[in-house]
Amino acid sequence: MSSQALNRRKIATNNKEPQTVTNSDRQHVVNDRTRSGSLIKQMMSRIALTVTILVVVYYITGTDDHKELVMASASESIPGSPKGQQVICSNDYNEDRQRFGSCAPKLCGRFVSDAVVTESEAKHLLSVAKKGLSLGGSSGSASILDLHSGALSMDTNFVNIYKLMKKMSKEDIFTDKDFEIYRTVKNKILQTIAIHFGISGQHLFLTDPTFFSRLTSEAAKTKHDEYWHKHIDKNTYKSFHFTSLVYLSTYGRDFTGGRFVFIDKTIQKNITIEPKLGRLSAFTSGSENEHYVERVTSGTRFAITVSFTCDPKYAISDPMIATNNI
Incomplete structure (x- = not known):
């Protein structure tokens, strides 16, 4: 590699700022995951409730005495x-x-x-x-x-x-x-x-x-x-x-x-x-x-x-x- 190419690579490397992960960033990630898990639990609860209601309605209206x-x-x-x-x-x-x-x-x-x-x-x-x-x-x-x-x-x-x-x-x-x-x-x-x-x-x-x-x-x-x-x-x-x-x-x-x-x-x-x-x-x-x-x-x-x-x-x-x- 030529000396000019090496110099350009050093300059480019020196211009990049180091990326660091702070505690705040980690907390945001944890919070996002917590909210996502909570939403999933709410959705599953609602689905379970809907299924339960449908089953109850079926047994109430689906029997011979109620058809x-x-x-x-x-x-x-x-x-x-x-x-x-x-x-x-x-x-x-x-x-x-x-x-x-x-x-x-x-x-x-x-x-x-x-x-x-x-x-x-x-x-x-x-x-x-x-x-x-x-x-x-x-x-x-x-x-x-x-x-x-x-x-x-x-x-x-x-x-x-x-x-x-x-x-x-x-x-x-x-x-x-x-x-x-x-x-x-x-x-x-x-x-x-x-x-x-x-x-x-x-x-x-x-x-x-x-x-x-x-x-x-x-x-x-x-x-x-x-x-x-x-x-x-x-x-x-x-x-x-x-x-x-x-x-x-x-x-x-x-x-x-x-x-x-x-x-x-x-x-x-x-x-x-x-x-x-x-x-x-x-x-x-x-x-x-x-x-x-x-x-x-x-x-x-x-x-x-x-x-x-x-x-x-x-x-x-x-x-x-x-x-x-x-």
Whole structure:
């Protein structure tokens, strides 16, 4: 290397200032690392909290009891053709199909309609229910009135309303008009069920029990008051093939709670119907339509259950003043 090159290298080396690391610099590095670690811990904590919340929400809303599909809300109207859901039939009808081929369900499911029963008819039926139940009523949460058998809830028991009317000299509490509208509504329901499920209406019969119900938030006094248990109609009444309800009060206006809930195990969801004055709900009565009624939390829920069978042996007649034990 030439002497000139060596001189230039010495000059360049001498011009560089020595770099030193102070305690202050070291502290800044430590602080930065501490802040970075703290931020990472905060982020991990937030992620863990978010995951925990999601898991809780999943278990709260993801169970069968909380998965819900509202089939018919009280705020909507279902005119024209019924809104229906078809489901796979259970094995409950295998024997019945051999005996009642033109009537026993081949298609199973449920439907809702606001076009079968008029508002005027529903209000009239409500007045019939209130007149009858005014003579008695359960001391608990559920009262019934059966115009066919005469059964009327009375405190924790049942009495015959027609004998009670005679005893109280109130034979005129029901009118021919009351029973006329009752029959008219029953016939319209029967025909709607026959058309919707593709069966013969001539081979479908009204059956027992068919009754008015009044549900409240009162505490249960007997097992008859505990209307909220899950059940299958055909397990309770072997003769049942089709069950229907006409609601005589409206969810959210006249009462809270008290919605009708199907437990649909196929889609793992509860199918809910919100009662509405004049709304008709009907379904096949077998295991494919397990259901329950929510407990009423306030107000009073009125409805009439109208039940049908394909077996003429279990058919009941329409109620009439002239044939009752007055």
